Amino acid sequence: MIKKEYSRIVFKFGTGVLSTQGGLSLDREQFHRIACETATIKNFGIQIVYVSSGAVAAGLPLLGLMERPNDLPTQQACAAIGQPVLMDFYCEFLGNYGFAVAQLLLSHSDIDSRIRRSNARNTLERLLQSPNVVPIINENDSVAVEELRFGDNDRLSAEVAALIDADLLAILTSVDGLFDSNSQLIDEVFDITQAFQYVNEETGKFSVGGMRTKLEAVRIAAASGIPTIIANGRKPGVLEAIAKGKNPGTFFHPNCICNNLQTIP
Numbered sequence: 001m002i003k004k005e006y007s008r009i010v011f012k013f014g015t016g017v018l019s020t021q022g023g024l025s026l027d028r029e030q031f032h033r034i035a036c037e038t039a040t041i042k043n044f045g046i047q048i049v050y051v052s053s054g055a056v057a058a059g060l061p062l063l064g065l066m067e068r069p070n071d072l073p074t075q076q077a078c079a080a081i082g083q084p085v086l087m088d089f090y091c092e093f094l095g096n097y098g099f100a101v102a103q104l105l106l107s108h109s110d111i112d113s114r115i116r117r118s119n120a121r122n123t124l125e126r127l128l129q130s131p132n133v134v135p136i137i138n139e140n141d142s143v144a145v146e147e148l149r150f151g152d153n154d155r156l157s158a159e160v161a162a163l164i165d166a167d168l169l170a171i172l173t174s175v176d177g178l179f180d181s182n183s184q185l186i187d188e189v190f191d192i193t194q195a196f197q198y199v200n201e202e203t204g205k206f207s208v209g210g211m212r213t214k215l216e217a218v219r220i221a222a223a224s225g226i227p228t229i230i231a232n233g234r235k236p237g238v239l240e241a242i243a244k245g246k247n248p249g250t251f252f253h254p255n256c257i258c259n260n261l262q263t264i265p
Helices: 028-043 055-059 072-095 108-112 114-128 146-151 154-163 192-196 211-223 238-243
Strands: 008-013 047-052 100-106 133-139 168-173 228-232 250-252
Touching: 008 154, 008 238, 028 047, 028 072, 028 238, 047 072, 047 114, 047 154, 055 072, 072 100, 072 133, 100 114, 108 114, 108 154, 114 133, 114 154, 133 154, 154 168, 154 211, 168 211, 168 238, 192 211, 211 228, 211 250, 228 238
Parallel strands: 008 047, 008 168, 047 133, 100 133, 168 228
Antiparallel strands: 228 250
């Protein structure tokens, strides 16, 4: 048990969490489970924001592609055609539990701009006042490319967590968390510098980010005093467990960068 409860959580869903095993389409069973657990969390009175990848995976079959393209224009085309499909899935399954979905497409420049950052924060704060609304954020991939190329929305999720002063950032991926050199799951991290030595640079065939981008997101969140959990988003009950203050993966303390701001790789 890391903390008894949270009042505001940002959940980030990676492509591997939302897509089928082959990565060529969205996984309906996953969306059903996420919606069910969302209803439970909302009943706890917890405010939640979702940062969601998956638009490219949703667009692949519509463009007749059997694998994720390497060139950015085709990736952006997949995201453009897949984003409405992704939101349709959220609307369908969350709607079954009486929730409305709010879509926000952001880029890092939106958050870096003082005026646009303020506008985004005000919009999210207003949405969070409505208990039947689930805000879902994705990068505006048709005009921005950084998350397409490097991060699978990891950095964006940390920036959103800082934007709304979240109590916790939960990065849900297709692995259980951060593993040490002996393939043992690390329960807690107090020093982000040491955590970087365990990074495996491999990424999934149908995803972009790896553990390095997730640790970089941890660093951003920690700089704002926000703890992070990296956990397996394909495991049933993981969202509910996190909302209850349990640690189903690797927990990064919010002070894990305090003494290492200049030494992170």
